Amino acid sequence: MKQKHRILTIALASGLAAAPALAEGPLTLEGGALSSASKMGTVADPVVEAPPMAPVPTMVDWTGGYAGVALGVGRASWDDGSSSDVLGNLFAGYMFDMGDYVIGADLNYAPASVFGDFSTASEELRAAWGLVGRAGVKLGAEGRTLASVGVGPSWVRTRDAGGDGNTAVGVTAGVGVDYMIDDNWMLRSGLSYSRFGSVGANDISVNSVAAHVGAAFRF
Template identity: 35%
Template sequence: MFRKIVLTTAASAVSIVALAAPSFAGNIDEAPVEPVLAPVVPVVVSTDWTGGYAGVQLGYGEAESAGLDGDGAIGGVFVGYNHDFGNYVLGGEFDASASDISVGGTDVDSIYRLKLRAGYDAGPALIYAVAGGASVETSAGDDSGYVAGLGVDYKVTDRVTLGGEYLYHNFDSFAGTASEGEFNTFSARVSYNF
């Protein structure tokens, strides 16, 4: 009898283990797999700067000649053309500006500039340098010289561009004298792209 109880108990235990075994299968939770995130790399979208443009500019100028200086507002119009070579842009621009700068009693009436532009295409932004010739008309005479500077344009839309430009001007005989004239101008610009 004792043997029968032991066998029955053993059989019952095996049955319980056999029945419980499927409930244990797969119950061990595996660690969740974390998604692999690729690093975010900014993509610079190239914008085609090829084409003509025209616009207006308004800014501030400082002038110095023979130890005298003056400053005032400057503003005018410009027209130009760029050609985009991929990462680099080359172009030319002509601008005409009126001025209310006066240097030692000599009024600076207007400045004309013919500039070559070379820039880097940074997508919607164009960072550029300029160099060229400049002519100034004053109440005491006219003079010609050179101009160089830096600027940046930003395409707000395909047709509208906002920008800023710094220019340095040098004139050998400012206002008809033997004195050198130096001008610095800072302008905000808006243009329409054709």
């Protein structure tokens, strides 16, 4: 009877000793011998790859010179009359890219004999030109659109009924939007207002407004 108790005790002890091993995982055959899954190592979770990040757009650089031509319509008015016509101008300038902002200056020249015919009661417009400082902000993910404001001195050359030429000094202010097509070409549009306090021999005051669109080559 004691012998049976000893055998039962040994069997229970062996079962308890094997229990942790069985709890660790199912038995597998390895090298002809049984081993638990814990001996082989746990199964790793599947690797989940993060979706590729979208490339960050590269901001364009507006630094550089340019020259082009613009066409539009304009209207000049004075105390006792006004004159309207199709007009155009040649322009050239240089811009400095400051990151999110751009500064620069434009030189504009409009020979009336080619791009329009404006005249008052006593003066005929012969040519106009101006030097306009500009400051703008980039728009869009790549900064290809530039919205700007500008102001600067302007001059107008007139000829009176007797054939004498006169030059008047004024000021021009405007707003515009440029768009960079690529490194070599850009489009331009804008509105401008000019004021001349004393034009011609009769010292008449002339105001003018103009709208234009154009294109320029960048270099």
